[in-house]
Amino acid sequence: MEKLNTIVVGAGVVGMAIAAKLSENQDVLLIEQNAQFGEHSSSRNSEVIHAGLYYPTHSLKAQLCVRGKALLYQHCDKYHVPYHKVGKILTAKTTREADVLSQIKRQAQLNGVTDLKHVSGSHIQHYAPEVQATEALWSPSTGIIDSHQFMLSLLAQLEQNQGQYVANTQFLSAQKTPDGYIVELNCDGEPFQLHCQNLINAGGLFAQKNAQMIEGMDDAFIPELHYCRGQYFSYQGKHPFTHLVYPVPEQHGLGIHATIDLAGQLRFGPDTHFISSLDYQINEHEKSKFVHAIKQYWPALDETKLHSAYAGIRAKTTRSGTQDFTIQTYETHGCQGLINLFGIESPGLTASLAIAEHVHSSTL
Ligand SMILES: Cc1cc2nc3c(=O)[nH]c(=O)nc-3n(C[C@H](O)[C@H](O)[C@H](O)COP(=O)(O)OP(=O)(O)OC[C@H]3O[C@@H](n4cnc5c(N)ncnc54)[C@H](O)[C@@H]3O)c2cc1C
Missing domain, CATH: 3.50.50.60 (FAD/NAD(P)-binding domain)
Incomplete structure (x- = not known):
């Protein structure tokens, strides 16, 4: 043998x-x-290279995300893997959400991410034209990669x-x-x-x-093991974004955010939906939920350009927390x-x- x-x-x-x-x-x-x-x-x-903002202090996620991000940028340079450090803007619309942004900034610092910048309402358009929010955080080390x-x-x-x-x-x-x-x-x-x-x-x-x-x-x-499906919708047409745009995170995911790929194509997702078997089926009926979530930060969304794209499944070990x-x-x-x-x-x-x-x- x-x-x-x-x-x-x-x-x-x-x-x-x-x-x-x-x-x-x-x-x-x-x-x-x-x-x-x-x-x-x-x-x-x-396909986002995360900065390491959210994860609890000393968790494996916090340690390995921050270390992994640095290793990944080095690896991409060494092996000529396409990537772009596009940066992301994390938006808040209410005082409760603004408090969440402050907590995220504190947590990020504890995790060793010290480059976050507070953005006031009047400056948000500079980072994300057409985005409506009262304040935001700018994360310059967030990127996208050709996985x-x-x-x-x-x-x-x-x-x-x-x-x-x-x-x-x-x-x-x-x-x-x-x-x-x-x-x-x-x-x-x-x-x-x-x-x-x-x-x-x-x-x-x-x-x-x-x-x-x-x-x-x-x-x-x-x-x-709990399967938690996340679906994406792509946006077919011109859009104003050159950075990633995120709402404040929700319980099981990061919220329906806007990402661009290396070709500049805009997509939204993933949502969160617990399912009982491994099923990547996408559901066009989820569109109204997406439209509602996206319009919270991008009211000018042309929903006729939004089309269901693909789904991924998160390997959750718990349904709560x-x-x-x-x-x-x-x-x-x-x-x-x-x-x-x-x-x-x-x-x-x-x-x-x-x-x-x-x-x-x-x-x-
Ligand atoms: C919707 C969604 C969005 C995400 N977004 C991001 C993001 O933007 N940035 C980020 O950093 N992370 C993101 N993630 C997380 C990231 O995609 C995963 O953490 C990562 O892909 C997990 O890789 P893996 O190799 O553990 O699992 P997988 O990619 O699932 O690979 C496991 C492999 O093992 C094989 N396998 C299993 N059992 C056997 C067997 N018995 N014999 C042989 N082969 C076997 C499977 O076929 C599979 O190919 C996201 C995840 C999801 C679901």
Whole structure:
């Protein structure tokens, strides 16, 4: 049986970043059940490089988003991944929302984000013409990225380090051995076994299911999984925005915000909708909700130019309150060589390189 140092399950942006990093000093196999990498959350998001404003002090999200943002900008420069530090304007319309902005500014400072600028009502038009708000925060370090090119660059890095990537290969189960795991795979319909010392479960929306199939992994450590769908509408036509425009965040997401992609196309979303199964169906009937939310900050919206686009699904571990990333090592679950990543929702794209660094230090 072939023996490897590490198998990484799941070629989303997080598994790919981990595989690329680990391949610097060990032999790594990255497996993906689909024909293509990144078909789930990693290609169904806002492609925003988040600054790290909102997350509670010392949370993994706060630490890994701020560190990940810095690593990501460096990586994009080094590997010629298209990005644009467009900046974002976070708007408030009421005194309650203005208080939320003040809290966000304080939290951002605690998280090490010190470049936020308060914008008074009369100056908002300078950042976002046609946007109506009483005050705002300007975040200059927020950006947008071509996530597909980013994933391609990670794959190139992995292959340059002699790491391997195979698609159409599903992780089925793992049995414990004295020095690692015998991993059962389904390779394009054929059963296959490999031995690895380290097993990294970066399965995104399937991470809980994968964990259940690992011998020795106590179910008590596997968090709940709740699918929370976020839908987007694209805006087909001219628009006045050159920066991202956000309302104040809501309970399960960042609110229906306006993002532009690298081609300048405007889109709105994602909304939040808990669903019972993995279903990326988009719903044109949600349009009136979007129109209402967008008109709160952009009353001049021409709704005939708004068309449903795509949806992504957040891997929530709870339906109430804030959640953090869960990265479990031996210290949590007692399984030597196993690392599970659960609940890697936003800002997982931004944080991916820092998550990889974190996992790397846990496997040394
Ligand atoms: C609507 C939405 C908007 C978002 N916006 C942003 C944003 O603007 N900025 C940001 O930083 N983050 C954002 N995020 C978060 C970001 O997209 C995710 O954190 C990130 O993509 C998670 O990557 P992942 O690799 O963990 O998961 P995924 O991309 O879901 O990848 C997991 C992979 O594992 C594979 N897999 C699972 N089980 C197996 C198995 N048994 N065998 C083989 N393969 C397996 C799956 O097929 C999948 O390809 C957003 C997320 C959503 C849903």
